[in-house]
Each structure stands twice: as C-alpha cells, then as structure tokens.
Amino acid sequence: xxxxxxxxxxxxxxxxxxxxxxxxxxxxxxxxxxxxxxxxxxxxxxxxxxxxxxxxxxxxxxxxxxxxxxxxxxxxxxxxxxxxxxxxxxxxxxxxxxxxxxxxxxxxxxxxxxxxxxxxxxxxxxxxxxxxxxxxxxxxxxxxxxxxxxxxxxxxxxxxxxxxxxxxxxxxxxxxxxxxxxxxxxxxxxxxxxxxxxxxxxxxxxxxxxxxxxxxxxxxxxxxxxxxxxxxxxxxxxxxxxxxxxxxxxxxxxxxxxxxxxxxxxxxxxxxxxxxxxxxxxxxxxxxxxxxxxxxxxxxxxxxxxxxxxxxxxxxxxxxxxxxxxxxxxxxxxxxxxxxxxxxxxxxxxxxxxxxxxxxxxxxxxxxxxxxxxxxxxxxxxxxxxxxxxxxxxxxxxxxxxxxxxxxxxxxxxxxxxxxxxxxxxxxxxxxxxxxxxxxxxxxxxxxxxxxxxxxxxxxxxxxxxxxxxxxxxxxxxxxxxxxxxxxxxxxxxxxxxxxxxxxxxxxxxxxxxxxxxxxxxxxxxxxxxxxxxxxxxxx
Amino acid sequence: xxxxxxxxxxxxxxxxxxxxxxxxxxxxxxxxxxxxxxxxxxxxxxxxxxxxxxxxxxxxxxxxxxxxxxxxxxxxxxxxxxxxxxxxxxx
Numbered sequence: 001x002x003x004x005x006x007x008x009x010x011x012x013x014x015x016x017x018x019x020x021x022x023x024x025x026x027x028x029x030x031x032x033x034x035x036x037x038x039x040x041x042x043x044x045x046x047x048x049x050x051x052x053x054x055x056x057x058x059x060x061x062x063x064x065x066x067x068x069x070x071x072x073x074x075x076x077x078x079x080x081x082x083x084x085x086x087x088x089x090x091x092x093x094x095x096x097x098x099x100x101x102x103x104x105x106x107x108x109x110x111x112x113x114x115x116x117x118x119x120x121x122x123x124x125x126x127x128x129x130x131x132x133x134x135x136x137x138x139x140x141x142x143x144x145x146x147x148x149x150x151x152x153x154x155x156x157x158x159x160x161x162x163x164x165x166x167x168x169x170x171x172x173x174x175x176x177x178x179x180x181x182x183x184x185x186x187x188x189x190x191x192x193x194x195x196x197x198x199x200x201x202x203x204x205x206x207x208x209x210x211x212x213x214x215x216x217x218x219x220x221x222x223x224x225x226x227x228x229x230x231x232x233x234x235x236x237x238x239x240x241x242x243x244x245x246x247x248x249x250x251x252x253x254x255x256x257x258x259x260x261x262x263x264x265x266x267x268x269x270x271x272x273x274x275x276x277x278x279x280x281x282x283x284x285x286x287x288x289x290x291x292x293x294x295x296x297x298x299x300x301x302x303x304x305x306x307x308x309x310x311x312x313x314x315x316x317x318x319x320x321x322x323x324x325x326x327x328x329x330x331x332x333x334x335x336x337x338x339x340x341x342x343x344x345x346x347x348x349x350x351x352x353x354x355x356x357x358x359x360x361x362x363x364x365x366x367x368x369x370x371x372x373x374x375x376x377x378x379x380x381x382x383x384x385x386x387x388x389x390x391x392x393x394x395x396x397x398x399x400x401x402x403x404x405x406x407x408x409x410x411x412x413x414x415x416x417x418x419x420x421x422x423x424x425x426x427x428x429x430x431x432x433x434x435x436x437x438x439x440x441x442x443x444x445x446x447x448x449x450x451x452x453x454x455x456x457x458x459x460x461x462x463x464x465x466x467x468x469x470x471x472x473x474x475x476x477x478x479x480x481x482x483x484x485x486x487x488x489x490x491x492x493x494x495x496x497x498x499x500x501x502x503x504x505x506x507x508x509x510x511x512x513x514x515x516x517x518x519x520x521x522x523x524x525x526x527x528x529x530x531x532x533x534x535x536x537x538x539x540x
Numbered sequence: 541x542x543x544x545x546x547x548x549x550x551x552x553x554x555x556x557x558x559x560x561x562x563x564x565x566x567x568x569x570x571x572x573x574x575x576x577x578x579x580x581x582x583x584x585x586x587x588x589x590x591x592x593x594x595x596x597x598x599x600x601x602x603x604x605x606x607x608x609x610x611x612x613x614x615x616x617x618x619x620x621x622x623x624x625x626x627x628x629x630x631x
Contacts, residue, residue, distance in 0.1 A: 069556065070555070070556065073555050073556050073559040073588070074555070076559060076588065077588055077589060080562075080587050080588050080589045080590075081584065081586070081587050082583065082584065082587035082588075082589040082590040082593075083587070083589045086589075107593070108589055108592055108593040111592070111593040111594075111595045112592060112593070112595060114595060115552065115595030115596070115597060119552040119553070119554055119595060119597065125555050126592075
C-alpha cells in the first residue's frame with residue numbers, strides 16, 4: 001500500500017520513478033586556531049574566487065536565460081567587497097577559512113530569514129555559495145546531483161540555483177523538496193522546465209534511496225512505494241510529421257498541441273503545434289522589464305521553430321499563484337479572486353498593449369499561424385474588448401480562456417465575440433469547486449473527472465459545435481489519455497498538454513472511434529462522482 | 541547629502557534586484573551608502589551582499605547618503621532605481 005506524503009504543488013504534472021537524494025552539504029570540521037591570518041584570508045578569498053568562477057562557467061552554459069541570470073548574479077558575488085572584507089575580519093577574529101566564510105554568509109542569511117516573505121525564500125542562494133566554498137576549502141567534491149544511471153525523482157531539502165540550473169529533464173523526472181515555497185528558485189526553475197515538483201513536503205527526506213515514488217505536482221502529493229513503471233519525463237517523440245496529427249480510429253481530427261513557456265522546450269519535440277505558449281517567463285525572470293524589442297525577439301524565436309505550424313500565444317497571466325507580485329495589490333485578501341490574468345489590464349493597460357503589439361510584430365515576420373488568447377476572461381464585454389485590441393494590432397485569430405464559471409456558462413455568447421475558446425481546467429476546477437488548487441486536502445474536489453467540471457466543458461464544446469468554432473482544452477487534465485477520450489466525445493477540438501504526454505494521448509484517441517468517445521463522454525457526464533466516471537469510461 | 545526613498549520592488553530587495561543596484565552604484569561618480577530606519581549601520585550601495593542584508597521589503601524606507609562631487613547625481617540615479625520595481629514590465 002503506497003504511503004501518501006503531502007506538500008505544495010509547485011510545478012504541475014505527474015511522474016513516477018526511483019527517488020534519489022541530493023548529497024548533503026559538507027560539514028564544517030572542528031575549528032583550529034589560525035596561525036597565519038594573511039595566508040588564511042588568501043585561502044578563503046581564493047576559494048570564493050574559484051567557486052564563483054565555476055558558477056560563472058555554469059551561467060555561460062545554462063540552457064535557459066532564467067538559470068543563466070541567477071547564476072551570473074551569484075558568480076558576481078566573488079568581487080563583493082562586503083563579502084571579502086567580512087571574510088578578512090572573521091579570519092582576524094580567529095576563524096579559519098571555511099568557518100570564516102560560513103560565518104559571514106550565515107549573518108547575511110539570518111537577515112534574509114528575518115525579513116521574511118519572498119526574501120526568506122532566497123536564503124537558499126547564500127546557502128549554496130557557502131556549501132560550495134566550504135567544500136572547496138576542505139578539498140571535498142562539490143555538492144552535485146545524484147547519478148544513479150537511470151531517470152530518477154530528485155529529493156532535496158531545497159535546490160540552489162546552481163543545482164536547479166543543471167536539472168536535465170532527460171535524467172530528472174520530478175523534484176520533491178522538504179523546504180521551499182512556490183516562489184523559491186526550485187519552483188521557478190522546475191516550472192521553466194515543466195518538471196513535476198512538490199515543495200514544502202515535510203517528510204520528503206524520509207523517503208528511502210531508490211524507492212519508487214509517484215510525484216503529483218498538480219495536487220502537491222507524493223505517493224511513496226508506488227507500483228508500476230518509471231515514466232520518462234520527456235522522451236522526444238521522433239514520429240514523422242504525418243503521424244503527429246491526432247485523430248480517432250475513424251479519422252475524426254483532434255489537434256494534439258504542446259504547452260510551452262519558451263522555445264527551448266520545443267527542441268527535440270515533434271508536435272503539430274503549440275496550444276498554449278505561456279509568456280510569464282519572459283516577464284518573471286527579466287532583470288529589466290522586457291521591452292517591445294525583447295518581447296518580439298522571444299516570440300519570434302518560438303515562431304521560427306514552429307515553421308508554418310499553429311501557435312496560440314497567451315498574454316501575460318500574472319497574479320494569484322503566478323508570482324509576479326508587482327502587478328497586484330500585495331494586500332489583496334484573496335489573490336485568486338483579485339487582479340489576475342486579463343484583469344491586470346484594468347490597472348496596466350500599457351503592458352497588454354505592448355505585448356499584443358510585440359506578438360503582432362513577431363507574427364508578421366514569421367510563417368507560423370499565430371493566434372492570441374487572454375487568460376481569466378469573465379464576461380462577454382472583456383472578450384470583445386480583447387478581440388478589438390488584438391484586431392487593431394493586426395492579429396486575426398483571437399480567443400479567450402475559459403477558467404471562470406461565469407464565462408463557461410456564457411460560452412456561447414463569449415464565442416460570438418472571439419474565434420476560439422480554450423478551457424483551462426486547473427483554474428476552472430478551482431473556481432467551480434471553491435477549492436484552492438494548491439490545497440492537497442481538497443484534491444478530491446479538484447479531480448478533473450468531477451461531473452460538474454465536465455458539464456461546464458460540455459457547455460463550451462457545444463457552443464463551439466453550434467458556431468463551428470474551435471474549442472480546446474489546455475489544462476493538465478488533457479494529458480490523461482482516458483480523459484482525452486471523454487473530451488473528444490464532448491466535442492473538444494484540440495488538446496494541449498506538456499509535449500511528453502502527447503504520444504500516450506495520441507494512442508488512446510487512435511484506439512477509439514468518435515462514437516465510442518461520445519459514448520464515453522455521456523457515461524462520464526451521467527456518473528455520480530469521479531470514480532464512477534472513470535470506471536464507466538474504462539468499460540467503454 | 542541625504543536622500544530617502546521607499547523601495548518600489550514588490551518582491552523586496554532580492555539577489556537579482558540588489559545586483560542591479562550594486563552595478564549602478566559602482567558606476568556613480570560618488571560612493572553611496574544605504575541604511576534603513578530600523579538599523580542605523582549604513583552599508584555600501586555597491587555591494588550586493590550588503591544590500592541583501594538590509595532585508596528591505598517593498599515599501600521599506602531607505603536612507604541614501606553620498607558626499608563630495610557627483611553626490612547629487614549619484615543619489616538621484618540610485619533613488620530612481622530603488623523606487624521602481626525591477627520585475628515590472630514597463631511599456
């Protein structure tokens with residue numbers, strides 16, 4: 001019987017694999033008296049220089065700009081005069097090199113922790129520097145990721161930027177940390193790579209080496225002692241383009257699209273298009289605000305990779321669980337119900353206008369079929385306004401996401417104002433069931449098989465069929481092969497998910513006729529609860 | 541010469557934000573120090589670690605000091621940087 005550990009879901013998706021722990025940081029040896037303070041100071045400074053130079057090399061090699069930037073800032077600390085002077089003072093006070101470095105960084109760390117909030121979450125940045133410098137002084141190997149020789153689930157107290165930057169989705173299936181928060185670097189970088197991640201899982205370190213675990217980064221749960229096969233995170237499917245298209249056994253087309261956050265996520269992945277291009281990364285990890293030119297470049301990079309394939313760009317989805325705290329009031333009593341998604345434009349219309357102009361400019365210079373959609377749309381008026389803005393900018397295909405129940409029940413009216421709908425099942429669940437999507441305790445309510453959620457999706461799909469306009473689903477739920485069959489039966493025309501999940505969904509659709517899908521959908525809609533719905537569909 | 545400013549970054553003066561300030565401080569014609577009302581010890585604005593250890597959150601009052609030629613320019617440019625949110629996307 002697998003044991004269930006709870007934490008916070010920090011990066012959506014699920015994966016199963018053997019658990020391996022990040023090596024413990026080096027321990028400080030018993031202190032010895034300093035005989036030559038000058039030589040000892042030089043030893044400490046050289047250690048800092050060597051470690052920062054190494055971090056700088058990693059920054060240059062970092063695959064994505066997010067990791068690179070965090071590492072470059074860390075590397076630059078080698079020249080920081082407060083650090084150098086602090087170390088010299090600590091040595092003069094009688095600490096030998098590793099102790100001196102640890103003491104200076106510990107002081108600064110304490111201030112960060114005392115400051116609380118998002119600053120406390122960054123204390124790991126200094127811990128990592130300390131561990132590396134101490135290891136260097138002692139001649140110990142640097143703390144590195146485990147290499148068990150097979151893809152694994154990484155277990156750690158927390159990840160430092162330098163570790164997180166090395167996460168290779170081909171080797172690391174998922175991440176579980178005992179510390180950390182939704183805004184720690186572990187979470188930010190895991191999301192950037194689409195690695196299922198659970199943070200703040202208090203009992204994570206009790207998991208034995210090599211134990212098979214299933215990580216559910218959506219619900220924030222870790223099942224220890226899971227049975228079954230390890231699931232590869234991102235085995236790039238290499239099917240020729242002709243076989244990429246999703247369809248049922250009898251040829252009913254369902255587009256199978258990828259959810260991505262940057263161009264790098266498309267490398268080695270064969271997909272028929274992108275159903276959700278999240279643009280938050282560009283805003284989240286920029287040292288300076290992204291200018292129009294920077295945005296054009298980032299969008300054009302994705303469009304170029306896609307050639308003439310379709311891509312749906314979602315405008316900035318900030319607020320609530322997406323940590324861009326600057327865009328909404330910090331004192332919002334309930335951020336999930338506050339200024340988020342398209343609502344940000346109520347206060348900062350300029351951000352949306354610039355982004356739409358940048359998407360349009362990038363689209364003009366590319367062959368990709370570019371569509372744009374807005375997140376968290378609630379009313380017909382919002383949809384109409386967004387459409388007008390995009391059309392004015394020269395974007396011809398405009399849609400909105402259906403994440404709010406109010407929008408789902410008026411899907412037919414909203415669809416008259418736009419070209420397509422895209423249902424975001426994660427948020428639609430959260431708002432329909434009044435259950436925080438990060439609450440592990442309420443995970444049963446957030447089950448996508450809940451009949452009430454299916455009813456809302458059915459409303460949207462029916463609106464699409466009536467008007468002959470596409471209605472897609474781009475939540476994590478679309479990645480569940482059995483659920484994809486139900487969605488197809490409801491009349492959903494495209495499914496967008498993490499690229500790794502597409503082959504299984506394609507196979508499930510190809511195994512059923514469209515009538516079988518419809519029968520499955522009716523069974524699921526008629527079921528009393530999620531378990532009955534699942535069971536009914538399995539029988540079809 | 542003293543100038544006060546409220547920290548504009550909603551995420552606080554974190555590592556990357558501090559790095560931006562320190563880089564700018566190193567380019568100023570006069571050395572600038574920073575302190576908060578809570579902790580009287582002023583720290584050099586060109587050190588990332590020092591800026592971090594101010595533990596400044598959004599809205600924290602920062603007191604900048606600089607003297608000598610170029611002090612006014614230095615204070616003005618750092619105050620402006622500290623007042624805006626480095627993470628915010630401007631048009």
